[in-house]
Amino acid sequence: MDTQTNFSSNLQPITGYGVAKVLDSAHPGFAMDDLVWGITGWEEYSLISDPKNFFKIQHTDVPLSYYAGILGMPGITAYIGFYELCAPKKGDYVFVSAACGAVGQLVGQFAKLHGCHVVGSAGSPEKVDILKNKFGFDEAFNYKDEPNFDATLKRHCPEGIDIYFDNVGGKMLDAVLLNLRPHARIAVCGMISQYNREQPDGVQNLSLMVSKEARMQGYLATNYYHLYPKYLETILPLIKESKVVYVEDVADGLENAPKALVGIFSGRNIGKQVVAVNCL
Amino acid sequence: MDTQTNFSSNLQPITGYGVAKVLDSAHPGFAMDDLVWGITGWEEYSLISDPKNFFKIQHTDVPLSYYAGILGMPGITAYIGFYELCAPKKGDYVFVSAACGAVGQLVGQFAKLHGCHVVGSAGSPEKVDILKNKFGFDEAFNYKDEPNFDATLKRHCPEGIDIYFDNVGGKMLDAVLLNLRPHARIAVCGMISQYNREQPDGVQNLSLMVSKEARMQGYLATNYYHLYPKYLETILPLIKESKVVYVEDVADGLENAPKALVGIFSGRNIGKQVVAVNCL
Numbered sequence: 313m314d315t316q317t318n319f320s321s322n323l324q325p326i327t328g329y330g331v332a333k334v335l336d337s338a339h340p341g342f343a344m345d346d347l348v349w350g351i352t353g354w355e356e357y358s359l360i361s362d363p364k365n366f367f368k369i370q371h372t373d374v375p376l377s378y379y380a381g382i383l384g385m386p387g388i389t390a391y392i393g394f395y396e397l398c399a400p401k402k403g404d405y406v407f408v409s410a411a412c413g414a415v416g417q418l419v420g421q422f423a424k425l426h427g428c429h430v431v432g433s434a435g436s437p438e439k440v441d442i443l444k445n446k447f448g449f450d451e452a453f454n455y456k457d458e459p460n461f462d463a464t465l466k467r468h469c470p471e472g473i474d475i476y477f478d479n480v481g482g483k484m485l486d487a488v489l490l491n492l493r494p495h496a497r498i499a500v501c502g503m504i505s506q507y508n509r510e511q512p513d514g515v516q517n518l519s520l521m522v523s524k525e526a527r528m529q530g531y532l533a534t535n536y537y538h539l540y541p542k543y544l545e546t547i548l549p550l551i552k553e554s555k556v557v558y559v560e561d562v563a564d565g566l567e568n569a570p571k572a573l574v575g576i577f578s579g580r581n582i583g584k585q586v587v588a589v590n591c592l
Numbered sequence: 593m594d595t596q597t598n599f600s601s602n603l604q605p606i607t608g609y610g611v612a613k614v615l616d617s618a619h620p621g622f623a624m625d626d627l628v629w630g631i632t633g634w635e636e637y638s639l640i641s642d643p644k645n646f647f648k649i650q651h652t653d654v655p656l657s658y659y660a661g662i663l664g665m666p667g668i669t670a671y672i673g674f675y676e677l678c679a680p681k682k683g684d685y686v687f688v689s690a691a692c693g694a695v696g697q698l699v700g701q702f703a704k705l706h707g708c709h710v711v712g713s714a715g716s717p718e719k720v721d722i723l724k725n726k727f728g729f730d731e732a733f734n735y736k737d738e739p740n741f742d743a744t745l746k747r748h749c750p751e752g753i754d755i756y757f758d759n760v761g762g763k764m765l766d767a768v769l770l771n772l773r774p775h776a777r778i779a780v781c782g783m784i785s786q787y788n789r790e791q792p793d794g795v796q797n798l799s800l801m802v803s804k805e806a807r808m809q810g811y812l813a814t815n816y817y818h819l820y821p822k823y824l825e826t827i828l829p830l831i832k833e834s835k836v837v838y839v840e841d842v843a844d845g846l847e848n849a850p851k852a853l854v855g856i857f858s859g860r861n862i863g864k865q866v867v868a869v870n871c872l
Contacts, residue, residue, distance in 0.1 A: 502802060518783065519786045528801060530800075532805055
């Protein structure tokens with residue numbers, strides 16, 4: 313058996329959320345020249361055999377790249393996580409980690425629009441500045457400068473935390489548990505600090521879930537796509553009236569995609585990382 | 593300043609849930625000879641200045657000690673945790689830790705009555721026998737004999753776990769996270785394995801909450817006491833028809849209470865630990 317051939321035959325492009333134009337279609341729901349978003353290959357041309365979870369793009373008076381972000385999966389992730397799972401109330405104290413990212417920046421802005429007090433963490437002074445001055449967070453800090461997250465949260469969230477939108481897990485989650493208010497809600501969107509780790513951080517303060525009567529909910533946005541039309545109705549006017557803004561970090565060309573992917577794990581990107589493959 | 597006197601003046605009896613008879617009352621809701629349950633001192637006679645969360649005992653055709661257990665706080669804890677927070681469905685795979693305890697034994701029986709498949713862990717062969725042969729658990733194991741909880745759960749819960757009723761936290765919770773089914777629910781009633789620890793176990797597998805879309809909910813039964821009358825209506829017939837049984841471990845006399853308390857943390861008691869102070 314030729315193992316090299318066998319190996320090659322198993323090669324598949326990496327997949328990710330993409331925005332694309334239909335060049336040809338045998339599916340009744342999609343026609344040539346339709347613009348769509350959904351999971352495509354990292355390639356110039358993708359063959360989509362099952363267009364489940366592909367959405368036709370109806371509104372083109374916004375940047376099309378938004379359909380990989382605020383108008384796509386990250387957008388609905390922020391919307392569901394905050395509104396459906398965190399049961400926010402006006403005046404709630406909200407903390408968002410990875411707050412400058414594709415999802416976090418939206419959660420923070422949604423929380424501000426909802427009348428919450430919002431604190432965010434990010435990984436550079438530049439991001440902290442964006443959180444406060446572009447997204448309107450009440451407080452923000454660079455976690456890389458903070459040796460003791462518990463003390464940091466006590467400083468920035470002296471009243472405690474009603475809602476934690478968790479993108480990072482690990483030590484930050486552990487510190488949040490020490491600062492929960494009664495009946496706190498934690499939406500677990502991701503735990504990026506724990507990915508690619510041989511030995512994840514151990515979270516030691518979970519027993520506080522009992523005395524604080526806290527709820528922690530993990531979720532995948534894909535199971536909420538039936539709410540996408542409702543989300544679009546909500547978000548499009550907010551974008552057009554500049555009540556919600558969206559920051560993207562655009563890498564130019566497929567050849568820069570690997571570097572962009574690696575950059576996400578070191579926090580090099582600012583805002584939603586997108587890769588411009590072929591401008592539509 | 594006489595520190596010894598100062599120290600003595602601060603001495604208070606330990607408190608805990610007790611069943612008592614009213615000897616005198618200045619409160620319109622309670623009269624002499626009423627039987628009550630609520631938080632009393634570890635003492636023969638208690639002065640209750642605020643009878644909030646004290647309940648009058650109406651049904652005396654059951655052992656009065658049951659009002660410290662199945663008909664009191666542990667009972668409503670099991671009821672709320674299982675029915676209100678775990679959203680059980682017939683056929684769900686349920687795992688209960690500390691399953692022979694005051695709360696766990698009820699959760700397991702409720703789950704069986706609800707048509708679930710139920711597995712329990714406890715800390716002795718005798719308890720495991722009671723779980724299977726008295727409470728009707730489908731499977732049970734002695735966690736002290738199991739070096740690898742993940743392997744143990746895979747053996748006893750090969751289909752995975754829909755509902756975890758957590759009384760212990762720590763390493764067992766970590767292993768449960770590895771065995772969750774999609775949309776699993778975890779009610780966190782207590783984390784006894786973590787109490788009195790200088791350094792709690794770190795829970796490393798929380799990121800599985802995301803991919804499993806799991807929910808973890810901590811709670812305190814005291815905030816659900818408005819449902820106590822409904823619970824009584826449910827549980828009294830089940831007790832009388834022997835559809836639910838309750839195992840107690842009775843220590844005789846206040847002088848044996850400290851030993852009984854310490855015994856709980858080593859798992860020496862079998863079933864709900866009560867202390868008979870003065871038979872009413």
